[in-house]
Amino acid sequence: MASTTVEAGAAGHGAEPRGKRTDDGQATYLIAIAEALWEEMERDERVYLLGEDIGAYGGAFKVTEGFLDRFGPERVMDTPIVEETIVGMAAGSAMEGLRPVAEFQYADFMSSGYDEITTVLSRYHYRSGVPMPVVLRGPSGGGVRASSFHSTNPEPWVAHAGGIKVVCPAFPGDAKGLLKSAVRDDNPVLYLEHKWIYRRIKEHVSEDPDLLVPIGEARVRRQGDDVSIITYGAMVHRALEAAAALEERGTSVEVVDLRTVYPYDEDAVLRSIEKTSHALVLSESYRYAGIGAEVAATIAEKAFEHLDAPVERLSPPNLPVPFSPPLEDAFLPQVADIEAAVDRLSAW
Amino acid sequence: MATKTKKQPDTSLPMPEEQLQHVLYLLKLTRYFDERMEALYRQGRLPGAIYSGRGQEGTHVGVVMPLRPDDSLFPTHRDLTAQIAKGLDLKRVMAQFWGRIDGYTRGRDGNSHIGDWQGNRTFTVMSHLPIAYPVACGAALAYQRAGDDRVALAICGDGATSNGRWHEALNTSAVYRLPVVWVVNNNQFAYSTPNRLEFPVPTVAERGAAYGMPGVRVDGGDVLAVYEAARAAVDRARAGEGPSLIESVSLRWRGHAGHDPANYMPDELLERYMAEHDPVKNFETWMREHGLVDDDSLAELQARIEREFDEGYEFALASPFPEPGDAFKGNWTDDGYWASEPGRGGGTEY
Numbered sequence: 263m264a265s266t267t268v269e270a271g272a273a274g275h276g277a278e279p280r281g282k283r284t285d286d287g288q289a290t291y292l293i294a295i296a297e298a299l300w301e302e303m304e305r306d307e308r309v310y311l312l313g314e315d316i317g318a319y320g321g322a323f324k325v326t327e328g329f330l331d332r333f334g335p336e337r338v339m340d341t342p343i344v345e346e347t348i349v350g351m352a353a354g355s356a357m358e359g360l361r362p363v364a365e366f367q368y369a370d371f372m373s374s375g376y377d378e379i380t381t382v383l384s385r386y387h388y389r390s391g392v393p394m395p396v397v398l399r400g401p402s403g404g405g406v407r408a409s410s411f412h413s414t415n416p417e418p419w420v421a422h423a424g425g426i427k428v429v430c431p432a433f434p435g436d437a438k439g440l441l442k443s444a445v446r447d448d449n450p451v452l453y454l455e456h457k458w459i460y461r462r463i464k465e466h467v468s469e470d471p472d473l474l475v476p477i478g479e480a481r482v483r484r485q486g487d488d489v490s491i492i493t494y495g496a497m498v499h500r501a502l503e504a505a506a507a508l509e510e511r512g513t514s515v516e517v518v519d520l521r522t523v524y525p526y527d528e529d530a531v532l533r534s535i536e537k538t539s540h541a542l543v544l545s546e547s548y549r550y551a552g553i554g555a556e557v558a559a560t561i562a563e564k565a566f567e568h569l570d571a572p573v574e575r576l577s578p579p580n581l582p583v584p585f586s587p588p589l590e591d592a593f594l595p596q597v598a599d600i601e602a603a604v605d606r607l608s609a610w
Numbered sequence: 611m612a613t614k615t616k617k618q619p620d621t622s623l624p625m626p627e628e629q630l631q632h633v634l635y636l637l638k639l640t641r642y643f644d645e646r647m648e649a650l651y652r653q654g655r656l657p658g659a660i661y662s663g664r665g666q667e668g669t670h671v672g673v674v675m676p677l678r679p680d681d682s683l684f685p686t687h688r689d690l691t692a693q694i695a696k697g698l699d700l701k702r703v704m705a706q707f708w709g710r711i712d713g714y715t716r717g718r719d720g721n722s723h724i725g726d727w728q729g730n731r732t733f734t735v736m737s738h739l740p741i742a743y744p745v746a747c748g749a750a751l752a753y754q755r756a757g758d759d760r761v762a763l764a765i766c767g768d769g770a771t772s773n774g775r776w777h778e779a780l781n782t783s784a785v786y787r788l789p790v791v792w793v794v795n796n797n798q799f800a801y802s803t804p805n806r807l808e809f810p811v812p813t814v815a816e817r818g819a820a821y822g823m824p825g826v827r828v829d830g831g832d833v834l835a836v837y838e839a840a841r842a843a844v845d846r847a848r849a850g851e852g853p854s855l856i857e858s859v860s861l862r863w864r865g866h867a868g869h870d871p872a873n874y875m876p877d878e879l880l881e882r883y884m885a886e887h888d889p890v891k892n893f894e895t896w897m898r899e900h901g902l903v904d905d906d907s908l909a910e911l912q913a914r915i916e917r918e919f920d921e922g923y924e925f926a927l928a929s930p931f932p933e934p935g936d937a938f939k940g941n942w943t944d945d946g947y948w949a950s951e952p953g954r955g956g957g958t959e960y
Contacts, residue, residue, distance in 0.1 A: 310755075336755060342785060344778040347744040351782070354748020354762070357727060358682075360755070362748075377775075381738050382745060388941045389718045390734040391948030392727045425941055448943040 280324040281461075289467040292460040294434035295399075296325050298441035299363065301471045303333055306361065309445055312339040312348055313365030313399075322367045323401055323460060345375030352396045353382045361395050361445060369400030369454055370414040383450045384425035393448040397441075401457040402430075403496050403546055404594055408457070409585035415495070415547035420452045421524035422551075427451045427477055428524040432459065432498035435467045436521055439475025447477060456496045463499065480527035482534065486516035489604045490534040492557050493544040494520040497595065501544055504600035513608050523553045531557060532565050539570040540607040544595060549577040571610035576603050620900075624834050627902060629675070633833060634897055636671045637890045639915045640691040643700070646919055647707070651868045656707060658720040661687045665863035668829075668889025669795045670765075671695045672836025673856065676844040677763060682731040682749045684742035684764035688795060688862075689735075690722040692765060697730040700918055701925040710929035716940075717932040740766035743779035743792070750788035750847075759848040763791040763840075769800020771817070772808045780855065784821040789847035791840065792855045795830070797862035802874045818855035830860030831887025834896070860887060 280296055283289045289297065303309045310333075311326060317340040320327030330338045341348050345366070352362035366372050372379060379398070387394050404413035421428045427449055431437040437455065444451035483498060484505050491501040498519045505515035518534050520526050535541050541561050545554035558573045576595045584590055623630060644664045650656040663670060670691035674683065683696050694703065698714070706713030706724050714724050715734060725734030733742050746764035753760040770776055771794055783790050794814045798805055811817065818825020824846070828839045836858050843854035861883035865872035897903040903911075940947030 342778075342782055344744075344782050346775045347747055347778040347782045350741070350744020350775075350779070351748035351751055354745035354750070355752045355755075356748070357733075357745070358749050358752030358756075360752050377738050377741060378744055381736055381741055385736075386734065387943065387948075389715050389723075390725060390727055391716075391940065392734075393943050 278324070280320070280327045283467075284464070287466050287469070288464045289434050289438075290461050290464045291431075291434045291437050291455070292323065292325060294438040294467050295441055295455055296327070297467070298438040298445075299326070300329070300332075302442055302445040303329075303337065305471065306445075307337075308359060308361045309363065310337040310339065310360060311363050311365065312341055312352065314341055314343060314367050316340060316365050321365060323457065326365070345371055346378050349375040349378035349396075349398065350382060352398070353378065353386065353394060356394050356396045357392055363397040363399060363445060366398065366400035368412050368414070369402035369416050370411050372398070372400055372416050372420070376419075379420060379426070380423040384420075384423035386425075387449070388425055394450050395448045396450045397444045397453055398450070399441075399453045399455065401460075402454040403456040403458055404583045404590060405458040405496060407585060407587065407590065410582035413583035415454075415545075417452070417454055417523050418547050418552045421553065425450065426524075427522065428454065429477055429522045430454045430456070430495040431475075431521055432456070432483075432495055432519050433463060434465050436475050436481070436519075438467055439473055440477065440521065443474045443477050446474070451477065454495070458496045459499070475521070478522045478525055478527060480518050480520045480522075480530035482516060482530070483519045484515065484517040486514040486538065488514045488538055489540040489542060489607050490516045490518060490538045491542045491544055491600070491604070492518045492520065492531050492534070492561075494523055494553070495546055497544050497546050500595065500597050500600060504597045504604065507597070508601055508604055513604060515604060520557075526553075526557065528560055528564070531561065535561055535565040536568045539568050540610070541565075541569065541573045542600070542603050542607060543573060543575045543577075544600060545577040546594060547577065548580040549575060550580045552577055571607050574603050574607055576600065623900070624837065625675070630897065630902060633671055633675065633837075634893060634903065635911060635915070636691070636695050637667050637833065637893055638911060639700075639918065640667050640670070640694055641890045642915050643694075643919060644691075648864070648868065657709060658707065660868040661690075661722050661866070662862075662864035662868070663688050663691050665883060665888070666795055666797055666830055666860045667691050668831055668833040668836055668893070669793070669858040669860055671889075672830075672833045673763060673765065673791070673793050673840040673858070675837050676841040677761065680731060681761045681763065681844075682733070682746070684733040684746040684749075684762065685725075685735055686739055686742070686766055686770070687722045687735050687737065688767060688797075689765050690724065693722075693724060693726070693730070693732050696732050698724070698726055698732065700922040704922040704926035705929045708926045708929070709931060710926055711932045712925070712929040716936070739770035740764070740773060740776050740779070742766075743775055744782075746790055747779055747783050747786075747788055750783065750790040751786065753789050754786070759789070761789045761791060761844050761847040763793060763844070765793040765795055767800060768794060768796040768798065768805055768814065769803060769808055771814055780817075780821045780823070780853070783853040784823050787850070787852035789850065790853045791843040791847055792853060793840070794855070794857045796857050796859045797830075798859070799862050799866075799872075799875065801866040801870070802872075813857060815855060815857040821853075821855075823853050823855055825855040825857065827857040827859060829887065830858040831883070831889050831892055833889050833893050860889070
């Protein structure tokens with residue numbers, strides 16, 4: 263993962279088919295997301311999709327491949343390039359009882375719809391009591407050589423708005439269960455799927471159409487005693503890789519996958535710190551005023567007496583994600599960076 | 611409502627007499643409301659801000675008259691008159707101005723940043739203009755998908771037509787042939803900025819052609835002309851024929867908000883509009899000329915309006931403030947805060 267190779271088609275412009283589950287039931291993250299959408303659309307005819315190139319083309323990453331044939335153009339709506347109107351239209355239709363799932367071709371382009379997201383979606387219910395069951399989906403994150411405008415992690419932008427739940431699954435099972443929960447939630451939810459994970463991570467995923475993963479619950483992905491890594495999204499996989507290497511050197515690392523970053527599972531984080539007394543907060547979103555900053559502040563505030571070392575943060579600076587492999591690798595936290603941070607914490 | 615000697619229905623009238631009387635009531639009520647609220651503001655007895663819609667009542671009442679209770683309205687802060695015409699309860703409107711629990715936003719917002727979606731199908735106003743235009747597309751999309759004949763009607767000012775969302779929303783509504791009516795309340799000034807610094811074409815209405823939709827320009831000082839244009843646009847939307855654009859021209863008689871003396875407004879322009887395009891005076895004259903009102907009925911109407919204002923004012927001041935802790939409730943649907951929302955308006959039958 264830390265190699266400096268450029269992966270062909272990594273940014274998703276390959277138009278390769280979405281693929282199928284393996285014979286033993288393993289699904290990629292991409293397939294899991296598609297299954298969640300498909301099953302929710304079968305379950306509830308109020309659910310519909312809107313976005314750019316999601317119909318005949320099947321979406322830039324092929325999440326909605328085949329949906330148009332099954333559900334028709336009314337429920338798989340190709341829109342003009344109108345991000346503000348995609349969000350506003352989702353909001354207005356939700357106010358009239360529909361349950362829209364709007365796709366941003368890349369999560370980066372949410373900034374083109376920002377006012378409707380932060381002003382309408384985030385604040386309407388607080389001021390009116392009118393439910394706003396809207397899901398916004400967007401492929402986020404870097405590590406795929408997609409540079410500044412196709413690698414953004416916008417979760418802090420939206421978490422800060424305050425009225426939108428933000429979920430960032432790391433595994434196919436969570437991706438499926440969280441998306442189904444998001445569709446069934448009466449509040450707006452931003453669902454950030456990480457494009458690095460799409461076709462790389464697969465696991466056995468339940469075929470039960472009502473298996474939900476609750477929004478707001480973290481999951482301990484690896485038990486450990488010495489240091490806790492609190493993270494989410496693609497960084498979970500780097501943390502697990504680092505933890506395996508550290509285990510061999512005698513350091514026992516616990517990896518807590520937040521899964522939902524707003525509102526996040528404070529209790530799960532504090533429980534882990536009580537156990538290990540060492541906290542590394544790892545995020546792919548920006549360091550300054552980012553998700554990691556919030557988690558670190560909470561640990562310092564509420565678990566001070568359990569800490570044997572200062573809380574450490576590992577996250578990129580508030581700069582554009584660069585393209586060239588050595589630049590991007592320097593920019594994003596790598597496995598070696600995580601190992602070094604854990605070693606620093608263990609030395610206290 | 612003012613009563614008159616019963617006579618045979620006059621089929622030459624543009625709408626039934628009862629509705630014409632209601633139009634007069636709305637015009638005079640909202641004019642009186644606007645003037646009284648400004649006086650209270652200047653006396654320091656009204657907290658927050660006011661955004662006068664004076665001089666534009668013909669636009670606001672005219673475009674709402676063709677709407678049914680189940681049609682939706684997406685207004686701006688300037689369009690409180692349109693919301694009252696749609697059926698909002700004056701008592702709860704005034705409770706909103708004083709930050710009370712009985713206001714439509716339960717004290718979470720003030721003044722004309724108001725709405726009553728559950729009752730009268732009006733969107734709770736937001737300041738970023740024209741932010742409600744894309745949302746109106748969504749409501750219209752839901753009507754289209756349900757296969758019914760409801761209509762969404764959205765209002766913005768001349769200044770908001772410069773914003774990218776105005777283009778996005780008109781374009782998208784035309785692409786999908788959505789049942790929506792776009793109203794531009796061209797009161798000639800966006801805060802202090804005149805039309806010539808907002809757009810390079812002579813009229814907003816002609817921009818309809820760029821989106822393949824009809825665009826008409828009407829005199830906002832003539833409520834019946836506005837009504838006719840709106841009725842045609844609403845009928846077209848109901849029939850599944852797609853969106854329309856209406857530019858209703860008036861003048862903003864007062865400043866952008868209560869604090870603004872509007873020194874940029876040319877005196878002769880204001881005087882001309884007040885003399886020739888006063889929608890309230892013009893319609894009252896029309897009613898007189900058609901024998902539908904007289905001095906007695908007008909005096910009775912005025913007394914009713916003043917009584918309703920006073921009752922609203924008393925209701926507002928008697929309504930409790932929200933509990934301080936309410937500030938932290940009702941963000942998510944799950945905490946039940948909004949489940950106890952007091953009685954909704956029932957919608958006005960025209």
